[in-house]
Each structure stands twice: as structure tokens, then as C-alpha cells.
Amino acid sequence: MQHWSTTLTNFFTGLGLPEAAALAIAFIIGATALAIFAPTLALGLIWITRKIVSRIQDRIGPNRVGPFGLLQTVADAAKLLSKEDISPTEADRVAYNLAPIISVFGVIMSTTVIAFAPGIIGADLHVGVLFLVALGSLGILSALMAGWSSNNKYALLAGFRVIAQLLSYEIPMVLAMLGPVLLVGSMRLQALSEFQSLEIAGFNIGLGWTAFVMPAVFLIYFISALAEGEQTPFDLLEAESELIAGFHIEYSGMKFAMFFLAQFLNSFFLGAIAVMLFLGGWQGPFVDQLPILGVVYFLGKSMLVYAVIQWIKGTYPRVRIDQMMAFAWKVLVPMVLGLILWQMMALKLPAPTWVQYAAILIGNLGAIAWIVVILNRHFLNEEVRTKRAFEPASLIGTMQPAPPSGD
């Protein structure tokens, strides 16, 4: 499949431009398209979130501005733009103003390696997956800078909490991303998408998803991605009603909007990475005949994953910070390490491919079953313990059976 930049460059050289100029123009067009795509997408994402969450809460959601309230987000963006830009007097100017820019920059940069369709990818880096992981560290950096430079102790504390969460969940997430990379043997996102085809009688139905081979690894990635995107049930850093949004408490107007934008885009792109690595990417029926169909499949799957994230947002309660940390370090990390080891051994088995895949699948299902048993026991114990703790101790000795009534 021809890369989009080749097509564009050929078109411009056909118009009589010199080679170098045509190449430069093609890449400027591509970069601009990606940079415009991301904020436009965010408008749609915010609308989807509002609609889904309000449906769950038995409301209609935005319905006044534009058809189906579609322009509500645009109106909100205009409002945020026109707001006064307040910054604390004692804030550290450089870091305070740089933090929102870095947070948006890190997220928009990840569009460069997203494989939309065969041949449509900003840059098919051979270290694409690592590139996405490295961009995650920019998010950590921006949270650190925002929390520190606001000169507000609550923002600083929230900054610590954000970093603790992002660092802890980065480890299981990155290790889970290793699963498909090991299976495919490449870190190029285009290669990962190409691998997940499934031919039945010579026709590619595009259902060779790696999530079918490694469901446990996929679940671990999804849970860690929820935490990385600061989504429910791990949104205790934000907790709008209790913590007034944490590390960006001192930001107003457009700078606040930039953090907001980065957060929405981040959760969408984490879902998109899940689609590329585990759910087949742009694979689907007829994609071999008509490559542009890949964009539809890819965006459709990503939107579906995003909708599931919002569904969870509307239904689940928040976890406590100690539960969150314990879950990352005591459950997810050992589990994903074990699964990766198992997968490495299975892939070295001197057996046909399907036997290796079956071995990986059995390992994954076994891991899920084991964790369910252990967690079930743990929560039963916890329940008994909390019940005991809440019974007033002074009454335990003195309580008598109720006096017999009647005669």
C-alpha cells in the first residue's frame, strides 16, 4: 500500500514543482490535517460524553444549541476563550504557562503514529509503540509543572497524586503493550494492524484480533489505560465535586480548556491504541479492496471503545487511592509479568502456530480465573473486617438477646 505522502508528493511534482518543495508541501499538509483533526475530534468527544452520561443519569443532556445540542461544546469553547485569564501573583510564570501547552502537545503528537487505514499514517516509525509510551512521560511532566508552578499547596498535593498514579499504571500498561508486539514481532503500528487479518476462503474478514488470543493482557491494558486517562473508576485525582479538579485548580479560561482538551483526547487515543494493538486496527471486511474503508472501521472501533469508557464513567463508583495503588502493584504488575513470561515460552514451543496461540489463550484464561478467585476471597475478608470495625465495641459485651415477647 502506497504511503499518503508519496501520493501527495507525486501529485505536486506532477504540477511541476521541484521534488524537495513537493515533499515539504506534502508533509506540511499532512501535519496540518492531523493538528486540526485532534481538536475537532475533541468537540465531538465532549458531546458524546455528555450525551452518554446524561442518558445513564436519566437526563436528555445538551439539546438547545444546534441540532441534538451538537453545537453546545462550540458555545462552551467560545465562552472559555472569552473568559479572563487569571494567574496567581506568586506563580512561576514560565512553568505555569508552559504546562498546558506541553499537555496538549504530548497528546496531539501521538496522532503522528496512529494508523488510520492502509497507507494513511503520519509516520510509520519502526519504534511506533515506544514512541507512544515516551509521549506519556510528557503528560507526567506537564502535571508536575502545573502542580508546582501554581504555588498552591492543594495543586501540589494533587500533582503528587497524579504522578503517583500515572507512574504506577504506566508499568502494567507498557508491559501489556508488549504482548501484541511480541506476537507480531514488530513495533510498527502499521505492521501490528496488518497482522490482525483473518482470511476465510481467501476473503479477509479482519477478525484476527490479538485480543482473542490474549484477553487477559487486553483487560490489563484497558484497566491501566483507564487509570492513565484519569477516567472512572480511577478519576479520584479529578473528583470535580470534592477536589475541585486537582492539579489544574489555579488555571482559568483557555489554559484550563487546554488541560480539559488534553484529557478528553488522551482517553480517546488510549482507546485508539487499544484498537490498534488488540482490536484489529483498521481491519474489517472489504478493506483490502477499498483501503479508505479502514478509516471508517478504525474510527468506529475507537468511538465504540470511547463509548464504553464513558459507560463505565456513568456507572462505577470511584476507588480509594490505597486500593488503586495496591491494585496496580499487587495485582496488575505480577499478573502481566507472568503472562508475558508465559507468552514468551509459548512462542518458543516447537509446535505449529495454532498450538502456540492456544497455549497463550489458555494461560490468559487461567490468569483471569485465578485473579477472580483471589480477589473474591480478598473482598469477602474485607467485608467481614469492615463489618466488625463498624460495630461499636462497647456494645459487644453488653448486648443481650432480645427479651421474649408475649408470655
Next chain:
Amino acid sequence: MPGLDALPFPLPTVQQIIFVLIAGMTVTGALITALAPNLFHNALGLVLAFFGVAGVYVLLEAEFLAISQVLVYVGAIATLITFAIMLTRGMMFGRTSSTNRLMLSAAIISVLFFLVMTGLLVSVAWPEAGAELASSEQMIADLGELFVTTYLIPFELMALLLLAALAGAILLARD
């Protein structure tokens, strides 16, 4: 452009211009690290310098090294340094000075270190990369294979060192 051919010096190529920009960024970051009075700004300068070095790697077509640089130095080490600064009460909002009584000895050691490194750079006959570096994707696989075959013992020793550091840190934190 005929007028430009008459210049007495050759025009810089695009690659050279990019290198100068990246090098300028790295040096700016390094200077902020060494000279800024605020310790947190020092740390941010260090991040800028790390990004600059990653840019140099990209220019040398060593993408894997560049990404690892960002991942390890920006993602882990710089975050760790800023964490340490933030958790040290007096350092966080106070101003530190980059000049004190140890300045002279530090300067001498830095200059000596610079001379040693430069001497090394000039005297060692660096092997030149040829056509064998054709596919960079194969290069990553080769790197991984070398880690578990030829360089197994250094690799494992590094892991042991990190484990010891981890255990030590936990021991210190529990006290």
C-alpha cells in the same frame, strides 16, 4: 539562485541547520541547568537538554536510541529528580545559588573531564557504519539478541544493580 554561488563559504545543508538548532537547544538547556537560581528551573532545563540529545539521535537515524532517551531520561530520571526537589522542603521555593566556595574546584574538574572526553573522541578510531545497517527494524531485533547472547553478563549485572538500588531505597524509606 545564481547570486548565492558567489559566496566565499559553502551554504549549510538543511541537516546542518537542523543540527545547529538542536545543539542550540541542548546547550540552552544545559546552561539553564547549571546557572538558573531556582532548582525546579534547573530540572526543567535538564529535561530540555535531554530532549535536545534525543533530537541529535534522531538526526543520526538512531530512532530507537532517541525514544529510549526520552523514555528513560525524561520519563523516569527527570521525574525522579523533580520529585526529590519537590519533597525537599527548603529547596522547593527557596533560591539556591550556582556560585559558592566549591565553584573553583568544580570548574577545574569539569574542564578536566571535558578535556578527557574530547581527547577520547579524537583519539579513538570509531568504526564507520556501512551498508550493514540497512533495515532499522532488524537492528532492534539484533540489539535484543545481543543483550541475551554476547552482552548477557553486563546486562544481568545491570539488572542486579537496579534490584539492589530498589531494595536499598525501600529499606531507607521504611526507616
